[in-house]
Amino acid sequence: MSKRITTVSKKQLLNDNMEEAGLAVRMSDLLSNTRLKSDDEELSSKLVSTVKRKMKKLIVKMDMEQLKEFTEEISFGPSKISITEDMSEGKYNDIPKIQLITACANKLKTLDIPHAKELANEYLPMEICYEDKKGREFTGLSLLLAPINAKKHGNLRFLRNVGYESRRVFDLATLLTTVFLDNSLVKFVAANVETIQYLLVKKLLRKQSSMATTDDGNVLYIPSSEDFAKDFLYYVEKYNLSTYENSVKAKWLDSYEKNFYMEDEISYHIDSPVLKDIVISEFIHQYEHVKQKTEKQLESRTDYARSFQTKKQISNKHKTAMTNNAFKSKYSYVELDNEVLFRSDLYDTDLTEEERTSIYTFEDLEDEFKKLSREVFIPYSEGSFRIKRLGNLKAAGVFYPHANATIIDREHPDSFCHELGHQLDYTISESSHSTVSEALEFRPIIEMYSRKVQQTVDDLPAGSDFKELWNGKTKFNASYFLQPTEVFARSYELYLWHKGIRSSFMKSAYSGPEYPNHDEYIARISLYFDNLFARVENSFPTVKERKLRPAASPSVNIREEDLVYEMGEEGQMSLF
Structure with a gap:
């Protein structure tokens, strides 16, 4: 087993993905269910107001001890905040400070001591020490359960009638937002x-x-x-x-x-x-990507993808073929659906010789795979390759990154090169948490892909199917096509096509809007993939060179959340 699964928690997976991107994990709470986009105007002020609004909702649920823990948690960078004194008990020595801070929150009605104690119990006053990102230190007063007027936040204030010395006052949500965002942005930049x-x-x-x-x-x-x-x-x-x-x-x-x-x-x-x-802008862009990535990984997390499970009732003929075939030269384990047709099966029919030669069988597919393997780089995989029916998934092919399993529908062998693109994206990556397509080297291609496809979509007539799909709210809208993994897989298909590769494992044409055939784009992806494969090809052992390892498990269950798949298309040629 190449990777040990330690959790199926959505929260933990999101946290892991955020850490990998250099994002503070608490950001998932403070930006959840928001509509911030990296290309929004006045993004900085929108980010601050969004986090502050979430911060207010978060802290009102805390008691003083929980708040102290929280301030320690968010003080992970140059900005620091700590609670130096809890004045919620309304001690006599704290009364002037309680009166001052509650007055700044427009809560103080009279100057008598019992009223001040009531306010202390209700709004939980405190003394704070704040160190800003420049290293300057400030002390002041704040309230856990009441806001301070924005014009008074951070300023020195005093009460005339009390004659108490001036003290700095802080709106707690505003200050916590400042500390958290300052530290989050520093952490993010340091990692990127x-x-x-x-x-x-x-x-x-x-x-x-x-x-x-x-x-x-x-x-x-x-x-x-x-x-x-x-x-x-x-x-x-x-x-x-x-x-x-x-x-x-x-x-x-x-x-x-x-x-x-x-x-x-x-x-x-x-x-x-x-x-x-x-x-x-990049901070929000990466957060959007991590959120989308995690949602994709955890989609239908309670469902098990049956396509990954080896069927129990497999004929002896198919079991024998599964252990000795052309695909075993590149995959540790191969599974064949009982409906996969062999050449010998044709002689158990009343078909004429001419009719037999017009029907494609598994042996024909093996010949195609041998040819493709000579033409393109297919690294040996310790994972599995499976040919079976994917009707329930409504997909022509799927790739399970965490199980390293490549599956094509028996009616759609032309989905293989798309899934091979996904397989390469995940297996070539040097990181266990990110793909090759998430690296900075691939980013210019994503940016060009986005521009080219968007231009094509804009030129499509109103009401065209792809335009409605692209601009729609379904699973397969622009956000789906612009995921780094999807751009990588489609760019890989185009790369092969423009290198002159023709195979039943590829589509018969790549002319859809999602495949930008512009000369500039083809030149860019050709250079990228040529360099990529020149760099990594020799680092993958052949089946003869590899050390003996246990074959991929034929019966492990994997969740549907872990798949990357290709949509099925009508009219695709079947080899079975």
């Missing part, structure tokens, strides 16, 4: 430095484009600083962000050097006008 640098370079290239004149020609402006220019060009060339003939040094780019390297404290640069919009 290369992505932020990539996005900054893209931003600077857009700025260059807006400044360009016809006299500039095909020129790329680069920083005059030698080290910065070298790293700037690294992103431009590695991710093919610009085609240029000449580069010209421009001093105006040097002003972005500190932001690029995030020298000094990360928190300082996050607040800069240069990076703030980039960081927050």
Whole structure:
């Protein structure tokens, strides 16, 4: 078993995925059921207001001890908050402070001591120590169960009639939101430095484009600083962000050097006008992706996908074929549905020889697989390959990432290369929690795919089936097609097609809107996959070279949540 399953908890899986992306796990509570999008206008203020609204609902359910634990939990970065004094008992020495903070919440009616004690019991006052992300320390007063007027938050206040010294007052939800978001963004940037640098370079290239004149020609402006220019060009060339003939040094780019390297404290640069919009947009983008990824993994989590289970009633003929066939050269275990037809079966019929030669059998599929294996990179898998009926799933093929199982419907062998794309995406990845398609190297392809397909969809006539599907609210809308794993699988199919590969394991054509056949896109994916396979091909042993390991279990149950599948299409050729 390559990976031990320790939990089937949705919460834990979401937390694991968020940690992998550099996101604070508590964010799942504070952004649940929200509609924030990474391309929203005024995203920063929307993020703050959304988290603050959720924070208010969260803390009113806490007592003072739970609040203390919570403040420790969210103080995981440069910003800190702690409860230094619980004044909820209304002790005599605390009365002036209780009167001040409740007055700032518009709750104080009289200055008598019994009233102050009642307010203390009702609204739970406290003294707070707050250290901001710049290291400055402040102490002040707040209430757990009542908001402080926004104009008074963070300011020094005093009561004239009491004559008590001025104290700083805080709205608790606002302060907790500030601490949590400050720390969350610092954590996120620290875990995604290369992505932020990539996005900054893209931003600077857009700025260059807006400044360009016809006299500039095909020129790329680069920083005059030698080290910065070298790293700037690294992103431009590695991710093919610009085609240029000449580069010209421009001093105006040097002003972005500190932001690029995030020298000094990360928190300082996050607040800069240069990076703030980039960081927050990417923060929300990654949260959207993680949420979608987790929902996909946990879809129908109480249902077991029967397609992964080896059927109990398999004929002896099929059992024999399962242990000795062409697919065993690439898969540890093979399962065949009893309906899979063998060449010998044709001679038990009254068919003529001409009729027999017109019917496809498993042996024909083996020949096709041998040919495909010589033409494309198919790494040996310790998982399984299965040919069976997938009618209940309404899918032409499925891939179970966590079980490393590739399954094609017996009526849809042309789904195999799509599922092989998914298989490669998961098995080539060096991380057990993420795919190749989630890496930064693949991101420019996702961005180009999104632009090209969206342009095609926009040009479709109103009411066209794909346009309604793309813009709809069903499972197979734009969000489905733009998932990194789906972009990877479809791009892989196009890559094979434009390399001249033709096979019954591929569709007869790739002309739908979801397959952008633009020259620019094909050139991009061809370069990507050529480089990818050149890098990884030799790291996968052949069946002869591999160490002997136990074969994939033929009877393990897997949840339907773990599958990645290809939609069925009408009119696909059957080999059975």
